[in-house]
Amino acid sequence: MAREKLDGQAVAALLAGLENWALAADGRSIRRKFEFKNFSEAFAFMTRSALAAEKMDHHPDWSNVYKTVDVTLNTHDAGGLTALDFELAKKMDRFAGG
Ligand SMILES: C[C@H](O)[C@H](O)[C@H]1CNC2=NC(N)=NC(=O)C2=N1
Numbered sequence: 126m127a128r129e130k131l132d133g134q135a136v137a138a139l140l141a142g143l144e145n146w147a148l149a150a151d152g153r154s155i156r157r158k159f160e161f162k163n164f165s166e167a168f169a170f171m172t173r174s175a176l177a178a179e180k181m182d183h184h185p186d187w188s189n190v191y192k193t194v195d196v197t198l199n200t201h202d203a204g205g206l207t208a209l210d211f212e213l214a215k216k217m218d219r220f221a222g223g
Contacts, residue, residue: 127212130203139211146214154186154199155210159221161192170194173220174213183209185217 131139140146140155149156161167167189178184186197196217198210 127208128200128203129207130200130205131207136206139208143211143214143218145218149197149199153205154197155206155214156195156197157214157217159194159196159217161194161221163192167192167194170217170220174217177216177220178213181209181213183213185213 136148140148143155146155146157148154159167159170161170171187171189171194174185183200186199188195198214199205200207200209
């Protein structure tokens, strides 16, 4: 099931398939800092991500400062990482043009 907590081995395998994401300091989240050309591009990315997140009913923890968007993903309900986090990470990578 998509909302089942993944074990460390599964997390490591999925993380290996993502170039720019790293395990966060808490060990239960993945993190990527996106940098754009300007605020408009950063906000366009956030808009696309927000609509996708709403469709998935799976939402990022994030913050935006000018042209950077700092994203942390985890599944609150599961207390860790699930397949949904990796699905959303891939979508966000695509929205960022990578
Ligand atoms: C009721 C609703 O399905 C839940 O609260 C959803 C909403 N979005 C969510 N987003 C994230 N990242 N983790 C969750 O556990 C989660 N749960």
